Amino acid sequence: MDEEKTLTEEPVLAEEVPEVLQSDDAAYENGDPVTAEEGGMPAEAQPGKKKKKGGKWQAKNQWKAWLYLLPAIAILAVFTVWPIINTIRMSFLDGFTYSAQMTHAKMNFGVKNFQAIVGDSDFLNALGNTMLLTVITVPVSTMLALLIAVGLNSIKWLKKVYQTIFFLPYVTNTIAIGMVFLAMFNIIGSWAGGMQPSSIGLINKLIVGCGGKPIDWINESSSKVANMAVLMIFIIWNALPFKILVLLGGLQNVDKQYYDAAKVDGASRFRIFWRVTVPLLSPMIAYVVITGFIGGFKEYNSVIGIFGEDMGPTGSPGRLMTMVGLIMNRIEDGSVKFYGEASAGAIILFLIIFAVTLINLYVSKKKVHY
Amino acid sequence: MEEINKELNEQIPDPEMSGQAQDAALESVQPQEGETSAAETSHEINVEKASKRQKIGKIFAYIGLYAFLTVMALVVLFPFYWMLISSVKTIAEYNLYSPTLWPKKFEWVNYANVFSKEAATIDLGTMFGNTVLVGVVSTILSLIVTVLSAYAFAKMEFRGKNILFGAMLATMMIPGELFTITNYITVTDMGMYNKYTALILPFLVSVFYIYLLRQNFLQIPNELYLAAKVDGTSDFKYLWRVMIPLASPTLISITILKMMGAWNSYLWPRLVADDGHQLITVGLRELADALSEGSTPNFPLQMAAVVLVTLPLLVVFLLFRKYIMRGVSRSGIKG
Numbered sequence: 001m002d003e004e005k006t007l008t009e010e011p012v013l014a015e016e017v018p019e020v021l022q023s024d025d026a027a028y029e030n031g032d033p034v035t036a037e038e039g040g041m042p043a044e045a046q047p048g049k050k051k052k053k054g055g056k057w058q059a060k061n062q063w064k065a066w067l068y069l070l071p072a073i074a075i076l077a078v079f080t081v082w083p084i085i086n087t088i089r090m091s092f093l094d095g096f097t098y099s100a101q102m103t104h105a106k107m108n109f110g111v112k113n114f115q116a117i118v119g120d121s122d123f124l125n126a127l128g129n130t131m132l133l134t135v136i137t138v139p140v141s142t143m144l145a146l147l148i149a150v151g152l153n154s155i156k157w158l159k160k161v162y163q164t165i166f167f168l169p170y171v172t173n174t175i176a177i178g179m180v181f182l183a184m185f186n187i188i189g190s191w192a193g194g195m196q197p198s199s200i201g202l203i204n205k206l207i208v209g210c211g212g213k214p215i216d217w218i219n220e221s222s223s224k225v226a227n228m229a230v231l232m233i234f235i236i237w238n239a240l241p242f243k244i245l246v247l248l249g250g251l252q253n254v255d256k257q258y259y260d261a262a263k264v265d266g267a268s269r270f271r272i273f274w275r276v277t278v279p280l281l282s283p284m285i286a287y288v289v290i291t292g293f294i295g296g297f298k299e300y301n302s303v304i305g306i307f308g309e310d311m312g313p314t315g316s317p318g319r320l321m322t323m324v325g326l327i328m329n330r331i332e333d334g335s336v337k338f339y340g341e342a343s344a345g346a347i348i349l350f351l352i353i354f355a356v357t358l359i360n361l362y363v364s365k366k367k368v369h370y
Numbered sequence: 371m372e373e374i375n376k377e378l379n380e381q382i383p384d385p386e387m388s389g390q391a392q393d394a395a396l397e398s399v400q401p402q403e404g405e406t407s408a409a410e411t412s413h414e415i416n417v418e419k420a421s422k423r424q425k426i427g428k429i430f431a432y433i434g435l436y437a438f439l440t441v442m443a444l445v446v447l448f449p450f451y452w453m454l455i456s457s458v459k460t461i462a463e464y465n466l467y468s469p470t471l472w473p474k475k476f477e478w479v480n481y482a483n484v485f486s487k488e489a490a491t492i493d494l495g496t497m498f499g500n501t502v503l504v505g506v507v508s509t510i511l512s513l514i515v516t517v518l519s520a521y522a523f524a525k526m527e528f529r530g531k532n533i534l535f536g537a538m539l540a541t542m543m544i545p546g547e548l549f550t551i552t553n554y555i556t557v558t559d560m561g562m563y564n565k566y567t568a569l570i571l572p573f574l575v576s577v578f579y580i581y582l583l584r585q586n587f588l589q590i591p592n593e594l595y596l597a598a599k600v601d602g603t604s605d606f607k608y609l610w611r612v613m614i615p616l617a618s619p620t621l622i623s624i625t626i627l628k629m630m631g632a633w634n635s636y637l638w639p640r641l642v643a644d645d646g647h648q649l650i651t652v653g654l655r656e657l658a659d660a661l662s663e664g665s666t667p668n669f670p671l672q673m674a675a676v677v678l679v680t681l682p683l684l685v686v687f688l689l690f691r692k693y694i695m696r697g698v699s700r701s702g703i704k705g
Binding site: 353 | 431432435436438439442443445446447449450452453456464465467468469514515516518519521522523526527528529531534538541543544545547548549550551552553554555556571572573574575577580605630633634636637641651654655658659662667669672673676679680683684686687688691694695698
């Protein structure tokens, strides 16, 4: 492979290497803590000098380095590099399935897989669901996280306790806590016509207790709006910790002078929040929004946790289908296993995420300060 | 309108407007204003006049702030609380129309039932065992691979180092779902379906962990390395004796994040493992399906299983809070 080639070439070219590396590194290491501490001096300048002295040692070290990297490279080659190539290949092999894989049948190149998956009745549903979930949960959770982070940053008493509590959802199993939400919103059995449901979740008990009519949130007679509401509450609950962590980290690094200046100018707190805090935090906000969008488009476990593998209430499987769910269905679908269509779906998902990230970066370039 | 504004202001008092920070602010402002003494004195008078009013406002602001944070904290905590108390209720008490906020009778047998194949209908005990085994083995192997690669990238010189590192970082942009399909094929082709290797091998290398550790290794001064070289210490010995102890905080972060990932993974284990090798998250979901339908759904037992899956992570988190939060803030990935 590529690595071995470099290895054998190495001793001959050893003398040329330092220069190439040095110029490369200076640009590359720009964001590095080491470089920053040394005041802009190229981080690899020292090793560069050292190398020039001992060509022999370096040649010896070369193969050693590859030895150190061997396990990682081998695993990455099989489980990361090959999948990238193979998934692209499969997506363009018309109608590629499990049996085609086994029989090594010769397939035609084409875009039929893409047509098939885009034409699937579930595709628009999945795309719509993922977009809706993302577009609503990301801004709401970011805003809430921002308020909580600013709040946390301005208290001292019990700060650590609150910080710990707000981080708890992060260290949980999405499926497990999904089941808790399922239990809380559940209602099993019919209550129409004077019948008693066999089990009723906390939320409906509260609704009934307040004199309301129970709502079917996730079971057979539920509406999609109710399904989505539960799902979004769960996703937001789950998304808060990471956002709070990042935003609070950003707040702690904000230079206090900006606030002093704003205060001297007599700006109100509200104004300071919008005109000082938010702009100064904008890189962090952009970061959580981008990761939020990426995570949103890959939503899968939350749906499984609450609605099960059918991805919808009993009687309406696939109602809450997501893009990842669509891909998974193609791999597992009965005995056929539409690998080609699954690959096409994965590539479409990648392109969507890529496009959304680019748009986000473009927008934040205009809005983000510094 | 003004009132709303005021309320908002109080709810979101700015960090620098209060307490210690305010003193610091005054300190840093005063020297700069030394040139114009008139401005300085008027400023001081204003501060004194306003200080009383400010203090009252500040107290209200703090009450509002703590109220907001407390409400949010309760919202975050509630599912945990509900899971815990439901897990020790009897089915009858759980189904009561007016929910009890504290169990009348502690039904500890729910926890024993989680491991009883009869009550749970699923062999959750085996799945717990599988998950622990897969988690521990994949974490240890992953640490070894990560340390070796990070060391090579941080301290060794070889041709193509930066191209290789850049290429590895680039793969982080690609969503994991794109790898899943081919990896599933690879694993089945290699005869690893429903074997522990299928659960461990594909996710052994995390580029992100390598990156994290390399950054840490880079911060360790090169002088130490050169000194060790002069003394004739081998690379491996240097790595083991110097680098690993110095980078232990990052290694702890990686260990915990990797363990959490193994403990919580769902999609891949569901795909490549079957009876006997299934992991706990998949079992949980099956449990929910099995015990939610029909005339006598058993939610307390479900919640007991959920507690058993959730609690170990919460305990680990409380013990290693610092390491987890530091690792997570740089990743943006869950698990």
